[in-house]
Amino acid sequence: MVETHSHASETDSTPVNHGAVTLNVPITGMTCAACVLHVGKALRSVEGVESADVSLASETANVILAAGTEANADDLLAAVRDAGYGVTTSIERIHVGGMTCASCVNHVGRALRELQGVTRADVNLSTETAEIEFVSGSVGRREIRDAVSGAGYEVVSFEGDRDAETEFEEARARRKADLDSLRLRVIASLVAAAVIMAAMQYGSIGSLKHIDPTAANYVFLLLAAPIQFWAGARFYRGAWGALKHRTTNMNTLVGLGHLRRSFIQPLPRYSDRYSKVRWFLMRAE
Numbered sequence: 001m002v003e004t005h006s007h008a009s010e011t012d013s014t015p016v017n018h019g020a021v022t023l024n025v026p027i028t029g030m031t032c033a034a035c036v037l038h039v040g041k042a043l044r045s046v047e048g049v050e051s052a053d054v055s056l057a058s059e060t061a062n063v064i065l066a067a068g069t070e071a072n073a074d075d076l077l078a079a080v081r082d083a084g085y086g087v088t089t090s091i092e093r094i095h096v097g098g099m100t101c102a103s104c105v106n107h108v109g110r111a112l113r114e115l116q117g118v119t120r121a122d123v124n125l126s127t128e129t130a131e132i133e134f135v136s137g138s139v140g141r142r143e144i145r146d147a148v149s150g151a152g153y154e155v156v157s158f159e160g161d162r163d164a165e166t167e168f169e170e171a172r173a174r175r176k177a178d179l180d181s182l183r184l185r186v187i188a189s190l191v192a193a194a195v196i197m198a199a200m201q202y203g204s205i206g207s208l209k210h211i212d213p214t215a216a217n218y219v220f221l222l223l224a225a226p227i228q229f230w231a232g233a234r235f236y237r238g239a240w241g242a243l244k245h246r247t248t249n250m251n252t253l254v255g256l257g258h259l260r261r262s263f264i265q266p267l268p269r270y271s272d273r274y275s276k277v278r279w280f281l282m283r284a285e
Contacts (some may be wrong), residue, residue, distance in 0.1 A: 020050055021116055025061040025076055026136050027054065028086035035085070042083035046075050065116075073135050074119045088136040089119060093159035096123070096130050096148060097174070098238065103249035104153065107242060111151035115139050128156075152241015152251075185231040192227045196220050228258055 027039055036054045043052035043061055048069030053062040061080075065071055077087045096108055105123045108130060112121035117138025123130040132144060145155045156174065202208040202216065229236070235258070238251030 020067050021065045023063045023065065023073065023076070023116055023135065023138060025063055025073075025080070025138075026088040027059050027061055027080060028088055030054075030056055030059060030085060032056070038083050039080060039085055042079045042085075043076060046071050046079050049076075072113075072119075073117045073138065077119050077135070089133050090136045092132045092134075092139075092141070092144060094130050094132070094144065094148070095156040095159070096128055097154040097156045098234075099123075099125055099128060099153060100238075101125070101250050103242075103247075104238070107151045107247065107249065108148060108153055111147045112144065115143055115147055129159075150241070150244065152238050152244070189227050189231045192223060196223055199223075232258060 025043075030036060030039060033056065036056050039061060040052050040054045043049055043054070043063055048066050048071030050064045050066050052064075055061070063076060077089070080087050099105060099108065102125065105125050109121050109123045112118055112123075112130060112132050115134070117135045118132055119135065120133040121130060130148075132139070141158060148155045199216075199220065202211060232254070235251045235254045238249060239255040242249045242252055
């Protein structure tokens with residue numbers, strides 16, 4: 001809600017467009033009505049700010065950003081600090097699951113920095129953690145969790161929820177469960193591959209020579225597809241998360257490679273339509 005105070009607040013009456021974003025910024029260092037004017041002027045100097053209502057009583061600034069603007073909390077924070085005042089910020093540290101490469105780090109960082117109110121997001125692959133600094137009160141844990149999951153990853157825990165020993169034990173248990181799941185998937189994939197490769201020699205058996213090769217290929221496909229989409233599910237989930245953010249990563253490369261070799265490459269070469277699809281996926285890889 002926008003507050004108006006007769007002596008200790010300063011309000012901009014610019015009409016507000018639908019779709020605009022409102023951000024409440026806690027300000028420190030204000031002592032008088034002149035400070036209110038200075039802070040309001042500094043905030044409105046940021047491109048994309050439609051209005052700024054500064055209250056001395058609550059020491060906050062209610063800032064409305066135009067829809068689609070590139071201005072963010074970091075720009076507002078810089079403007080206030082340049083005017084000689086401060087902005088109260090908070091820090092959350094989280095443990096992130098599912099990151100495998102530098103591209104994953106970029107995706108998680110970008111998803112967090114897109115949250116309104118976030119001024120900094122540092123992601124560390126080796127420790128699988130992220131540190132987020134944001135304007136106090138502007139971002140909650142639910143928003144952080146949704147942003148990370150929307151990028152195709154998982155917030156395992158927030159630092160401070162549990163004591164260090166308990167958190168360490170839980171992290172070790174999760175890693176063991178992940179390794180057990182990966183081991184099972186690898187074994188199942190190897191068994192399925194061995195069965196399929198052995199079955200491909202059916203032509204050398206006299207009683208099976210009459211089997212139509214196309215029918216045999218469909219059987220092999222039915223055997224391989226469940227393994228591909230179950231054992232390789234993590235690649236497709238990661239690729240989908242990257243696609244939603246209009247980018248790519250190693251999961252995209254692996255996923256496209258599997259799809260092309262499993263479903264596109266075997267298609268009839270004489271079909272122009274299938275040839276175009278095959279060419280597109282090869283270029284995408």
